[in-house]
Amino acid sequence: xxPRLTHTWDDIETxxxxxxxxxxxxxxxxxxxxxHTYAAPGLLVGVYxxxxxxxxxxxxxxxxxxAVCETMKCLPDALQVIAxxxxxxxxxxxxxxGKFALTMNGPADSPYVNGIRVFVxxxxxxxxxxxxxxxxxxxxxxxxxxxxxxxxxxxDAGRAFISAERVRVKxxxxxxxxxxxCSICGEMVPDHLLVDGACSDCRSQSYYxxxxx
Numbered sequence: 001x002x003p004r005l006t007h008t009w010d011d012i013e014t015x016x017x018x019x020x021x022x023x024x025x026x027x028x029x030x031x032x033x034x035x036h037t038y039a040a041p042g043l044l045v046g047v048y049x050x051x052x053x054x055x056x057x058x059x060x061x062x063x064x065x066x067a068v069c070e071t072m073k074c075l076p077d078a079l080q081v082i083a084x085x086x087x088x089x090x091x092x093x094x095x096x097x098g099k100f101a102l103t104m105n106g107p108a109d110s111p112y113v114n115g116i117r118v119f120v121x122x123x124x125x126x127x128x129x130x131x132x133x134x135x136x137x138x139x140x141x142x143x144x145x146x147x148x149x150x151x152x153x154x155x156d157a158g159r160a161f162i163s164a165e166r167v168r169v170k171x172x173x174x175x176x177x178x179x180x181x182c183s184i185c186g187e188m189v190p191d192h193l194l195v196d197g198a199c200s201d202c203r204s205q206s207y208y209x210x211x212x213x
Contacts, residue, residue, distance in 0.1 A: 007039055007151050015155045025051055032081045041134060042074030042100070044154045045120065045162070049075070050082045052159050053104045053118045067104045068169065070097040070119075079104075093172070100135075108171045121163040128153050128161055 009030065016026050029047050036043045059065055067085040069076045069092065076094050079085045079102060085092040105115030125132045130153045133141035143150075177190040183197035195203060 007148060009033065009039075012039060012151070012155065015152065019155065019158065028078075028082050032078050035081050036074070036077045039151065040074050041131075041150055041154055043077060044151065045100070046075040046078030046102075047082065048159050049102060049118045049120075049162055050078045050104075052162060052164060053102060053116045054083065056116045056118075056164055057104055057106070059106050063106055064091060065104055065106065066091045066108075066169075067093070067102055069094045070099040070101040070103075072096055073100075075100060075102060103167060103169055105169050108169075111171055111173070112168045113171055115167050115169040116164055117167045118162055118164045121161055124161040124163070128157055131157065131161065 012029065012033070013026060016029060025047070028051060029044070032043055032047050033039045054065075057065070065083045065085055067079045067083060069079060072094055076092065079092055083104065085104075087094065099119060101117060101119035103115050103117040105113045107113075120135065125135055130141070130146050130150045132138075133146070134150050141150075175192060177192050179188045180191035180194055181187070182189055182194065182199040182202055184202035185199065187199065187201075189199045193199060
């Protein structure tokens with residue numbers, strides 16, 4: 001019998017219910033998977049992480065939440081869907097540190113604020129061999145053979161391989177700015193982003209090349 005390669009939402013929902021998962025958390029999974037477009041392993045772990053951080057933070061109902069995400073992979077989507085922290089509303093910072101971790105805190109009126117940091121704990125993952133192979137990018141992990149087992153292991157583990165700590169978060173300061181013109185391309189940018197009169201796009205940091213129509 002060939003191993004099953006993917007899980008449908010019905011598969012995931014059934015397994016979550018069998019573990020006694022609350023209807024609210026199941027709905028978080030459904031919405032996150034729909035937003036992300038598929039049930040990525042990192043996204044599923046992220047749902048547990050955001051849910052755990054919110055439980056520990058215990059913010060008043062309706063209070064704005066701010067978050068820092070230490071990876072660009074999967075985890076930011078769980079923060080956006082569950083906690084409504086997005087880059088666009090200035091309540092999410094994504095730092096390419098490379099750790100599968102996040103920090104959440106409430107509003108602040110000082111340079112520092114207390115928060116909760118949640119992360120995948122390397123000391124705990126060895127209890128989950130398939131997850132450990134996937135998380136450490138071990139060449140022995142074959143998604144065609146172990147993909148479904150990985151999802152099952154994540155859903156069965158829940159919070160078991162994540163840990164949390166209380167931290168002080170540096171609050172980004174808002175500085176006044178005004179619009180300025182780049183001396184090279186002539187486009188408008190905030191003045192504090194100019195260096196020697198040039199924007200970052202013109203300082204060899206462009207992500208595109210112009211083409212003729």
